[in-house]
Amino acid sequence: MAEAIMGFTIFKSHIHNSSCLHARRSEVKQSSRLPNQHSTSTLFNGSHKVKEGKFKRASLCKVNGLPDWPLMAVIVEQMEGQRDLITIKSVGHLSDEAIKNVYSWYIMFTVWGCLFYGSMKDPYYDSETYRGDGGDGTGNWIYEKQDAMEAEAREALWREELIEEIELKVGGLKELEEAGKKEEVVK
Amino acid sequence: MASTTTTYHLVPNPNHLVLTNPLSNHVSFLRKQKNNVSHITNLKKKNPWLDPFDDGEDPEMEYGSLFVDGKQEEDPRLPDDPNNRFGFLKFPAGYSVELASLPLKVRGDVRNCCCVVSGGVYENLLFFPIIQLLKDRYPGVKIDIVASPRGKQTYEMNKNVRYATAYDPDDELPEPAEYTDMVGLLKNRYYDMVLSTKLAGLGHAAFLFMTTARDRVSYVYPNVNAAGAGLLLSETFIPDTLNLSEGGYNMYHQMAEWLGKPFRDVPRHIVSPLRVSLSRKVKEVVKEKYTKAGAEKGKYVVIHGIESDSKASMQSRGDLDSLLPIQVWAEIAYTIREFTPVFVIPHEKERENVQEYLEDASIVFITTPGQLAALINDSAGVIATNTVAIQLANAREKPSIALFSSEEKAEKFVPEAEEKKCIVIPSKTGKLIDIDVEAVKNAVETFNVSLAFV
Numbered sequence: 001m002a003e004a005i006m007g008f009t010i011f012k013s014h015i016h017n018s019s020c021l022h023a024r025r026s027e028v029k030q031s032s033r034l035p036n037q038h039s040t041s042t043l044f045n046g047s048h049k050v051k052e053g054k055f056k057r058a059s060l061c062k063v064n065g066l067p068d069w070p071l072m073a074v075i076v077e078q079m080e081g082q083r084d085l086i087t088i089k090s091v092g093h094l095s096d097e098a099i100k101n102v103y104s105w106y107i108m109f110t111v112w113g114c115l116f117y118g119s120m121k122d123p124y125y126d127s128e129t130y131r132g133d134g135g136d137g138t139g140n141w142i143y144e145k146q147d148a149m150e151a152e153a154r155e156a157l158w159r160e161e162l163i164e165e166i167e168l169k170v171g172g173l174k175e176l177e178e179a180g181k182k183e184e185v186v187k
Numbered sequence: 188m189a190s191t192t193t194t195y196h197l198v199p200n201p202n203h204l205v206l207t208n209p210l211s212n213h214v215s216f217l218r219k220q221k222n223n224v225s226h227i228t229n230l231k232k233k234n235p236w237l238d239p240f241d242d243g244e245d246p247e248m249e250y251g252s253l254f255v256d257g258k259q260e261e262d263p264r265l266p267d268d269p270n271n272r273f274g275f276l277k278f279p280a281g282y283s284v285e286l287a288s289l290p291l292k293v294r295g296d297v298r299n300c301c302c303v304v305s306g307g308v309y310e311n312l313l314f315f316p317i318i319q320l321l322k323d324r325y326p327g328v329k330i331d332i333v334a335s336p337r338g339k340q341t342y343e344m345n346k347n348v349r350y351a352t353a354y355d356p357d358d359e360l361p362e363p364a365e366y367t368d369m370v371g372l373l374k375n376r377y378y379d380m381v382l383s384t385k386l387a388g389l390g391h392a393a394f395l396f397m398t399t400a401r402d403r404v405s406y407v408y409p410n411v412n413a414a415g416a417g418l419l420l421s422e423t424f425i426p427d428t429l430n431l432s433e434g435g436y437n438m439y440h441q442m443a444e445w446l447g448k449p450f451r452d453v454p455r456h457i458v459s460p461l462r463v464s465l466s467r468k469v470k471e472v473v474k475e476k477y478t479k480a481g482a483e484k485g486k487y488v489v490i491h492g493i494e495s496d497s498k499a500s501m502q503s504r505g506d507l508d509s510l511l512p513i514q515v516w517a518e519i520a521y522t523i524r525e526f527t528p529v530f531v532i533p534h535e536k537e538r539e540n541v542q543e544y545l546e547d548a549s550i551v552f553i554t555t556p557g558q559l560a561a562l563i564n565d566s567a568g569v570i571a572t573n574t575v576a577i578q579l580a581n582a583r584e585k586p587s588i589a590l591f592s593s594e595e596k597a598e599k600f601v602p603e604a605e606e607k608k609c610i611v612i613p614s615k616t617g618k619l620i621d622i623d624v625e626a627v628k629n630a631v632e633t634f635n636v637s638l639a640f641v
Contacts, residue, residue, distance in 0.1 A: 147350050147351075147352065150342075150343075150350070150351060151349050151350050153343075153466065153468075154342070154343075154345065154346055154348055154349070155346075156466065157346045157464055157465075157466045158346035158347075158464075160464075160466065160467065161346055161464050
């Protein structure tokens with residue numbers, strides 16, 4: 001086991017990135033003497049210092065296909081007479097910002113979900129106050145029909161009165177006519 | 188004093204002025220009749236802030252031959268084009284829809300009118316003659332009402348009104364949402380004229396101004412509270428007192444006078460007496476009610492004005508001492524023999540009180556003025572204090588006995604009582620409770636006799 005521990009090497013996930021591979025190895029070799037310092041300085045920082053001017057540009061425009069999860073360790077167990085047993089250990093660690101994003105999404109979904117799914121079974125939308133005035137469920141709109149109904153009632157009243165007036169007039173005319181006829185008969 | 192003499196005109200002959208300049212100047216006719224003064228000095232000052240370029244009517248303008256004169260047409264709809272399959276209106280040559288409001292303004296036509304009526308049922312009922320006047324003066328006008336929820340119920344009886352909207356203009360501090368909603372509503376209806384009977388200060392004037400109506404006509408406070416209101420209104424009336432309702436039956440006389448003013452070829456319009464119309468439905472409902480209470484059509488007398496803390500007591504704001512306790516009513520009711528007295532209660536809790544004094548009394552629970560009018564319409568007569576019932580009885584030409592707290596009040600609220608078949612009994616002390624019950628009983632006797640003959 002001691003051998004295995006001695007074989008600890010700290011890597012970045014860029015290890016797969018062939019263009020940076022050499023630079024990384026040289027760096028790692030330099031710093032492997034002081035593993036503690038190294039881990040604190042570059043393990044979780046995401047970015048690393050590149051000292052060689054030659055690779056400055058390459059590291060500036062590097063593209064990560066995979067998320068920037070730091071690879072913690074590669075354990076190589078060497079057993080005699082057998083092939084090496086290689087275990088790659090990595091830490092799936094989210095940054096503060098990512099954690100914040102996840103939680104805010106969670107809260108937003110919860111609030112929206114409470115409102116949305118809660119309103120699906122709201123008795124208000126099936127009540128008389130909502131449906132009574134003609135809300136047909138197509139939009140959240142309440143149509144006021146009371147005013148129109150009252151106006152119609154008043155119009156009907158106006159017509160009624162008009163008919164009454166006309167009847168009165170017609171009645172008067174008929175009476176006049178009848179009186180005229182009677183007079184003729186008398187004559 | 189010097190400033191007033193410069194702005195007011197001293198006119199030796201008022202007729203001369205009326206002929207030359209009937210629009211911008213306004214002569215108070217009532218004052219002229221009363222005082223009989225040759226020098227009329229109470230000409231209304233024109234507000235130069237409203238239109239600095241308004242120099243009055245062109246005296247050389249000829250109406251009648253070149254321009255349309257007289258009242259507006261009842262149906263301004265242009266004729267349909269029979270050849271057009273969409274039924275578009277055929278616009279006459281030179282008629283531009285975009286400018287339609289301009290000739291309306293020049294002619295003084297009013298197509299849409301809004302009346303903001305302050306007060307309760309009584310004030311709204313007395314506004315009916317004004318509505319009739321509007322309808323007569325501007326044929327085909329669509330009249331909408333904005334009144335308090337209680338007052339709005341009155342318009343069940345008015346056939347001349349289109350929309351009645353419930354919004355309390357007397358509310359000192361309306362809910363902002365409600366207020367803006369109402370402003371938007373009124374603005375969207377594009378009124379030509381807005382009449383208001385609320386005494387306007389700057390606030391109410393701003394409300395009326397925001398409706399963007401062409402003519403904004405309102406009563407204003409008779410004191411300093413009216414400051415600034417005149418800027419936003421095109422015509423203002425100053426009431427006699429702070430409480431408009433104290434004017435009684437003719438409480439809106441300034442407005443009536445202005446609305447009925449002669450205009451070019453249109454002569455002065457006189458206010459017609461109060462009339463109400465009743466729909467068949469209401470009549471049926473009320474008939475069911477009073478038959479259930481044990482009264483027959485034409486054989487009962489309506490008693491209205493029982494003291495109660497209900498809001499439906501239908502008294503005027505100008506006469507708050509106008510309800511009698513049930514004891515007094517019971518005394519009066521004993522003397523009615525040939526007819527069934529029907530007590531109108533404004534709240535169900537009053538039923539017990541009435542039954543306490545009169546066990547087998549016919550009691551009808553009525554809160555809306557429309558139903559009360561229907562009840563009165565089917566009755567033989569009305570005995571009431573100064574409530575809407577008296578006005579309704581006069582409107583339906585039913586004989587009535589009116590109990591008033593004082594003679595002045597009686598004169599104001601029921602002028603020309605004899606013509607209206609109304610017997611007025613005022614209290615001598617100025618308090619309604621001290622009313623002479625004997626006198627009322629005597630009146631009821633004569634009432635019995637007169638009704639029996641009828």
